[in-house]
Amino acid sequence: MHTDLVAALDIGGTKIAGALVDGRGSILVRAQRATPAQEDGDTVMRAVEEVLGDLAGSPLWGRATALGIGSAGPVDASAGTVSPVNVPGWRGYPLVERARAAAGGLPAELIGDGVAITAAEHWQGAARGHDNALCMVVSTGVGGGLVLDGRLHPGPTGNAGHIGHISVDLDGDPCPCGSRGCVERIASGPNIARRALENGWRPGPDGDASAAAVAAAARAGDAVAVASFERAARALAAGIAATATLVEIDIAVIGxxxxxxxxxxxxxxxxxxxxxxxxxxxRRLAVAPAQMGTDAGLVGAAAAALAGRAAPTTAAGV
Structure with a gap:
């Protein structure tokens, strides 16, 4: 039945995106605001409310039956709260309650952004047709999510699959999370660039010292740049292998x-x-690049809303 329609939010440190999404994963209406990340919590929430207000102005809004929210984390789905590292005004912020109110009382599902991208890749992208998958987001941080036995596995708080904070180097650098030698501390974009610079790589005339610039240098054969990416690749491989050994995934998707x-x-x-x-x-573990692109967060949040709406309400009796 393709008349299903849900509202979706994808909340990050740079932008707050919203959409109305149908049961096939097609985005029918979009809205967006910049995230006032350094402002107080209620100012950030006002931007969320404006996005929902834009969606509510669409003639299709009346058909929306649920709201899916993918947010930068940590999130706590059991409490309906979020504490995104890059939005300091939100600490234990009651996002689900506020967003529900702004969406006219629609039932809301909250998941972390890594889990949202996993939901999208499993529904429409590189993990489609795989019952057991790990999907990773390797960017400023390293996040992820799991599909087990054909279902998204967000865990009790919505953070399961957070592979960035598996330690792969027992005596490694301290990570801002408090642990040591985490995957993220070695394989995130800023850490790839940091390692290359520490080992003597220098940016070109444009001064671009990002991981993308290191990647371009590696493609051109720069040995230090190549070594920095190889170190990141080993950290990712160790984390993926640990996950596969633990829960028997058969594909890892890298976005x-x-x-x-x-x-x-x-x-x-x-x-x-x-x-x-x-x-x-x-040993037969496949590695594939992600396919969903910039809409993954919205499509994944919609998938969570559709799945949540279809879930039986007898959970207390299980």
Whole structure:
């Protein structure tokens, strides 16, 4: 039945995107505001309310039956609150309650942004047809989500699959999260660039010192740039192999800005996986680039809303 319609929000540190999405994952109406990330919590919420107000102005709004929210995290789906690292005004902020009120009382589902992207890739993208998958977002941070037994597995608070904070180097650098040697501390874009600079790589005349610039240098054969991406690839491989060994996934999907580096990242990643994914049941693990692009967060939030709406209401009796 393709008359299903849900509202979706994708909330990040840069922008708040909203959409009305149908049961096939097509975006029918869009709205967007810049995130006033450094303002107080209620100012940020006003931008969310404006996005919902734009959607509510559409003649299709009356058909929306639920609201899906994908947010930068940490999120706490059980409490309906969010504390995004890059939005300091929101700490334990009651986003679900406020968004529901702004959306006229629609039932709301909250998931982390990594889980939202996973939902999108499983529904429409690179993980489609796979019952057990890990989807990763490798960009400023490293996030992710899991599909197990054909279903999204967000976990009790909505953060399951957060592979960026698996430690892959016991004596490694301290991570801002408080642990040491986390995947994110080695493989995120800023850390790839930091490592390259520390080891003597220098940006070109334009001064661009981003991971994308390091990737371009690696493609051109710069040994230091290549080594920085190989180090990131090993960290990702170790985290993916640990996850596969634990829960038996058969595909890992890599998205995010760093994922766009293509073979500079994926070739050493596939090679390194052979060193870490050694047991018989993880050796056939595929690695694929994400397919959903910038709409993944919205489509995934919609998928969560559709799934939540279809879920039985007898959960208390299970």
């Amino acid at each position: 995010g800005g760093v994922g766009k580096a293509g073979d500079v990242l994926l070739e050493p990643l596939r090679k390194a996986l052979g060193d870490y994914a050694t047991l018989s049941f993880v």
